[in-house]
Amino acid sequence: MVKYSSRSLNRTFAALADPTRRHILAHLASGDKCVTHLARPHAMSLPAVSKHLRVLEKAGLLQRRRYGRVHEMQLDAKPLKQAAQWVEEYRKFWQGSLDRLAEYLEKENRPPEKRKTR
Amino acid sequence: MVKYSSRSLNRTFAALADPTRRHILAHLASGDKCVTHLARPHAMSLPAVSKHLRVLEKAGLLQRRRYGRVHEMQLDAKPLKQAAQWVEEYRKFWQGSLDRLAEYLEKENRPPEKRKTR
DNA sequence: AGAATATTTAACCATCTGGTTAAGTAATAG
């Protein structure tokens, strides 16, 4: 069993619970972006986006670097890894049927011969 | 790219953002439980737990069956699977960029062994 | 210096959240 920081999981999951923030993260996955750029596709004011960014930042999901007046945001998925581990750890139990558990385990311990790209 | 139901992800992540609810889910992983049983380890009133259960139920993370006056809760991991996929999809971007970074660093000053776990 | 740009902070508002206590409903036990 892995040990998780409750505080960190709270913040991470809460950050992911908002569609605007998930969209921002998705956007950031294709490269670093500044605030104005991130705000453009969203039908809301800049301060609203600014707040979302602060939430993501506090959750550790992105890092901010200032170049003059421009704030450049960079994705940091470390907290995501923690969250993914938490979900997977319990999902294995919950997946219900033994068949699906077996399928999961098979994916995990696949012999090295036919390596999938990814 | 996988398509996700935004509504469902909102509810799932929001449900997971509370430590009491995560604890309840973890508890339920070891078998179905009734409300009173689930409430016992938590320092809060029964109605409070009842509310948490409703949140989990609305998120589809558990199903309720009534046997007389007892409500028995059972885990349902379907929404978790969706959530896990979402997280993994984006986490891989990060992992990818980390690997690219590692590759770059390797050219610079070749580290002897595996990457540090951070 | 003055204007424009990038972004944050402040103040405000409505709604949601997580808890409480008190009362209500339904099933079981005596």
Added chain:
DNA sequence: CTATTACTTAACCAGATGGTTAAATATTCT
């Protein structure tokens, strides 16, 4: 029938959340 048990609903409260507009700050452009 009455009491107890299991659980929910209702009413309430404090604090968080997600949005707004207006003002402030800092940087760059002319």
